[in-house]
Amino acid sequence: MPYPEIRPRRLRRNAAVRRLVAETRVAPAELVVPMFVKEGLTEPRAVASLPGVLQHSRDSLRKAAVEAVQAGVGGIMLFGVPATRDETGSGGLDPDGILNVAIRDVIAEVGDSTVVMGDLCLDEFTSHGHCGLLTPEGGVDNDATLAAYAEMAVAQADAGVHVVGPSGMMDGQVGAVRRALDAAGHQDVSVLAYAAKYASAFFGPFRDAVESALDGDRCTYQQDPANLRESLREVELDVAEGADMVMVKPALPYLDVVSAVRAAVDVPVAAYQVSGEYAMVEAAAANGWIDRERTMLETLTSIRRAGAQIILTYWAVEAAQLLRERY
Numbered sequence: 001m002p003y004p005e006i007r008p009r010r011l012r013r014n015a016a017v018r019r020l021v022a023e024t025r026v027a028p029a030e031l032v033v034p035m036f037v038k039e040g041l042t043e044p045r046a047v048a049s050l051p052g053v054l055q056h057s058r059d060s061l062r063k064a065a066v067e068a069v070q071a072g073v074g075g076i077m078l079f080g081v082p083a084t085r086d087e088t089g090s091g092g093l094d095p096d097g098i099l100n101v102a103i104r105d106v107i108a109e110v111g112d113s114t115v116v117m118g119d120l121c122l123d124e125f126t127s128h129g130h131c132g133l134l135t136p137e138g139g140v141d142n143d144a145t146l147a148a149y150a151e152m153a154v155a156q157a158d159a160g161v162h163v164v165g166p167s168g169m170m171d172g173q174v175g176a177v178r179r180a181l182d183a184a185g186h187q188d189v190s191v192l193a194y195a196a197k198y199a200s201a202f203f204g205p206f207r208d209a210v211e212s213a214l215d216g217d218r219c220t221y222q223q224d225p226a227n228l229r230e231s232l233r234e235v236e237l238d239v240a241e242g243a244d245m246v247m248v249k250p251a252l253p254y255l256d257v258v259s260a261v262r263a264a265v266d267v268p269v270a271a272y273q274v275s276g277e278y279a280m281v282e283a284a285a286a287n288g289w290i291d292r293e294r295t296m297l298e299t300l301t302s303i304r305r306a307g308a309q310i311i312l313t314y315w316a317v318e319a320a321q322l323l324r325e326r327y
């Protein structure tokens with residue numbers, strides 16, 4: 001060994017010193033919990049492929065939102081599950097559609113005590129399951145979809161949402177949404193752009209949660225998992241179009257993207273630990289193959305270490321409770 005002896009283990013000798021020198025901490029305020037609300041439910045319902053995650057009734061959503069605030073989470077991302085769907089996803093634009101109603105409910109309950117966000121996409125509302133409107137040939141019509149997103153953004157803002165999260169990966173969606181919000185007097189509503197969103201198999205369980213059956217795939221609008229530089233281009237465009245925050249999605253299989261995006265922009269960077277990431281850990285833990293709590297916190301720490309300052313995770317409420325005890 002060289003002299004003086006360099007012994008990195010000195011800083012690992014006990015929990016106190018490890019805590020002192022930890023480079024990364026995850027704070028409850030950086031966690032955002034996605035929540036699902038289904039039209040017409042009187043009781044919350046479990047989602048089989050996402051153990052611990054519920055489809056809420058309007059009533060149970062309000063209670064869950066209060067619990068999330070008490071746990072100290074930084075935000076709630078709302079997803080609506082409509083009772084019926086149509087070709088154009090009109091339920092997403094309707095002020096009385098389930099998502100807009102739920103935004104009103106949650107805002108009435110929690111006000112400004114946390115950040116209330118709405119997923120801004122048509123896939124939960126369309127009968128074909130695509131994130132946009134279709135051309136007669138069956139492709140996704142980018143520009144017609146922008147007009148729908150613009151109207152949907154205003155409906156969510158009218159309902160009181162603090163942040164809209166355009167997640168459909170249409171070109172120009174952030175600009176279209178920003179202009180519509182501004183024209184409607186909603187200058188103070190922020191845009192969290194799902195800027196780098198990959199065509200990922202890890203979204204599988206989410207489709208159960210929103211009961212969306214997709215014919216085909218999303219490869220003409222979501223990104224190819226093979227590409228990193230393309231994400232930087234997407235992010236740059238979204239920031240130029242007025243995104244207040246940008247997101248990478250999924251998280252754990254794309255930590256290189258998180259880290260590159262963090263280095264490329266000055267706006268806050270979020271990462272979405274998606275349904276499949278959560279389900280993998282839950283399934284392995286249920287089999288006794290990994291330690292659930294340790295794995296959960298390790299994944300969150302890793303996403304944070306890669307450069308995400310905000311993490312969307314289905315564990316947000318539980319993790320916030322655990323982390324509060326820890327620090």
Ligand code: PBG
Binds near residue numbers: 202205
């Ligand atoms: C689109 C949207 C999806 C997710 C969040 N927003 C589905 C998709 O793009 O296919 C996936 C979230 C998850 O898997 O947890 N509305």
